[in-house]
Amino acid sequence: MSQSKLKELTPGKLQTLSPQLRKAARYVVEHPDEIATRSQRFVADTAKLPAPTFTRLAHAIGYESYDGLRETCRIEVLQNRTVLAEKARKLVDTNKEDAGFTVRHAAATIRNTEALIASLDPTTLDAAAQMLSRARRVALLGVMSARPIMDYAMYLANMSLPGWRIPGRSGHGLASDLADLNERDVAIVFSIEPYAAQAVDLARNVTEQGVPLLTLTDNPLSPVAEHARHCFYIGTESPQFFPSHVAAMVFFEAIIGMVIQMKGNEAQQRIAAVERQNHRLGEYWQDKPARTKGV
Template sequence: MPSPQQARAQASAITSGKTAPETGAAPMSQLRALFDGPRLSPGHRRIAQYLIEHITEAAFLSITDLAERVGVSQPSVTRFATAVGFSGYPALRERLQSIALSVLGSTPSTPAEHRSNELQAAVDAEIENLENLRRDFADPDQVIEVGRALSRSTPLTVLGLRISGSLAEYFAYAARRVHPDVRVVTRGGSVAYDALLQSRAAGGTWLLAFAMPRQAQETLTALRVARSAGLRVALVTDLGLGPLADEADIVFATGTGSRLVFDSYAAPGLMAAALLQAMTDADPERTQGRLEEYEQIADQHQFFLKD
């Protein structure tokens, strides 16, 4: 089975016209194949979802009518067509019409069924991401090594800007249970640079960064600041190549779910948990002592509901 990067490259080749979609595939599978490869913005995904749910009608709409139905501008539709590998909307509509005619000649389905299939397809895509991660974990040495390094870095800084902030917050919240000084950075610009420089000045040696699509320019700048300050960088992202990866010492490439309007992060979340596990195993005595101390404080102040 291809890696997430290989799968994206193959899908991108399909949508750009370099490789035709599988002719024997079901019409709806052909339609989804058009939109799987590109890394679409949330606005573009709305257009893709509308086309999937209303293909037999939408394929014959003018660009003006389609934009009005989806609630976007006409330039957005044109940019969407380009993003999925076509020269413009007329070329995309021609391809959509051939798929729509195939749908009309097959067993009828309802928009509700299309939506249900899209949700199932999103789950299937995440299962594939997890399967790829499982194969990566067949050799866990790199995860273990980085977990030890993160455990030794005091302070340990965790970076996640824009939508990646949720993963950074999750990791930092758990890491504080087993590490004495974890600093999380979820604001970009000079605030991030100041935090990174302070972390290095305080003795920190590593930065753990999360960068999910769509990667922010300010994340790239922050990584460069961290590297220039002398911090080593471990990066959890969706691609093993690119400008962000070029600024990292270690890259953990994990696929993200991109079937829905907004990405889902089953595999990156599991990668974060695996790095946390490696940190706890790096210093078992400190881990146990800090966890027991935290449980005592939690009981004393009634942080959690009783079972």
């Protein structure tokens, strides 16, 4: 049984399990470190489930025993520690006398970004970028804390990819903008826990009208992942109360850059035209020579 079996526990597949097994599966996906390092009895008590439930879950998803599931979690935790902790450890080691909040926050964002990189499958990422490159329009859908990230993504994309838009802006209604989308377009939904109800509804609505969906979220069991053609995951760990969005910005900068590369001259010409217009409108600050008084 491969490590990817845990990542295959999507919301759709979760629905084939009994309610008790679904609860156990969510616990495994969200707490692989507990499965890897704690006894089955401890895990069951913490999850408030009977211990045999986890054995039945292991059988239901293709393991011969609970030990096989536990070994998968152990490997995942060890790999993540090796890949994710290196830069954070170096950062903290260079600030041993003052490893305060700023250092801990920076270390967390590094781990989140490393987690994103480690989880990316190049073939899937390329397929997602190709889908975006071919799309007539790309609808950027983000609610609550995801909204400013989508604003940034739209600003970045709009210099070279004029079809990228946030529905419901520029005097248009959200419903009318969404009604114009079809199978030739793509919708991107970004949502992390606690998931915005509107984001979940938007993800469901666009797929029901045949629009290909790309999602960025924090968990394979996220409700916005269920209908996605391509789904990517980020870490949001932060020492403060609010989840970090740094890895999300890295993702959007990267995938928009890939789409620009695929668009080639078309994107380059658009960027040049926007830049010329910015110069004409005086958008860029320029140091003007000091005036000299006449004699």
